[in-house]
């Protein structure tokens with residue numbers, strides 16, 4: 001079994017009626033629901049308002065793949081939790097960072113770049129598969145039409161990805177490296193851009209398929225000791 005934890009800051013869905021209407025059980029609830037249908041996954045959820053922000057050594061030890069959705073509350077995530085997650089990724093825990101999680105402390109910490117990009121509300125996206133043989137693209141159409149999505153555009157200040165599996169093309173003409181893989185230590189990382197909180201993107205079957213594939217790809221059955229001195233003073 002692949003043990004998945006879906007972490008969500010769970011702020012917008014409680015604060016704004018329109019967003020709650022899209023995700024009444026939270027974005028994490030929607031994601032956990034479709035992941036839970038996979039026979040080889042067990043799924044837990046964690047949110048920022050829980051004890052210690054939903055993160056603990058015990059939870060991470062029992063998590064094979066951590067999915068992270070954050071936006072407005074990145075700065076509230078404690079440095080201690082970021083350090084803990086970082087160490088677990090280096091020792092082999094998979095990490096999937098969704099949408100605005102590009103700018104989370106954990107992604108900035110793992111990537112080492114500013115993670116900045118261009119953005120604009122209210123656009124359309126064609127999500128093109130640019131690495132069709134990659135396992136994350138298995139069974140996924142060459143192009144997915146997302147009727148409403150926030151525009152994320154280049155230049156996206158990330159380190160050179162291992163693979164760019166999806167490239168977004170937006171109504172305004174911008175392009176974006178929307179699905180990228182990285183490895184850090186023994187951990188596999190997938191960044192995936194679609195999933196702005198105002199739009200029902202995580203209900204789309206093709207988007208769900210990509211996230212399911214990404215969980216399978218990020219899974220590393222062996223947890224190694226983290227490389228030493230990662231956080232040496």
Ligand code: ZN
Pocket residue numbers: 099100150195196197
């Ligand atoms: Zn957004």
